[in-house]
Amino acid sequence: MKAETPDGARCRRNFYNYEPEAGAAHLIHTYKHDGSPLPSFCGEPVRIALNAPDAKTLAEEIWASLDENNRVSLFVRFIGCADGAEDTFIINRHTR
Structure with missing residues (x-):
């Protein structure tokens, strides 16, 4: 689930399927960055390297x-x- 609108008034439930890739992952987090109020995460999952x-x-x-x-x-x-x-x-x- 993630914010559908920048103000977080509506949410969207998405499902993601990625081909397995050794050493990589996709991260979904609650908030986009620091702020007041905290802005809800929106956009695609963030690809990160795994060690x-x-x-x-x-x-x-x-x-x-x-x-x-x-x-x-x-x-x-x-x-x-x-x-x-x-x-x-x-x-x-x-x-x-």
Whole structure:
């Protein structure tokens, strides 16, 4: 789900399918950038390079890079290119 309009008054639910590519991922986040009020994310998922060996390591790296006051939750899923095996890790600030 993402904002359909710049003011965030309407949302759109989209599903994305990407061909597996080793060392790459697509990131969807809640907000586009800092601001007052915070502007909702809009646009396509952001392609990022991956160096982490598993979902937990990547989640911890992303979590550590976020502003501590804005951390709420984080969902990371690795899907193996060769075998389709899934590795999921979720962080929630209320259960850490």
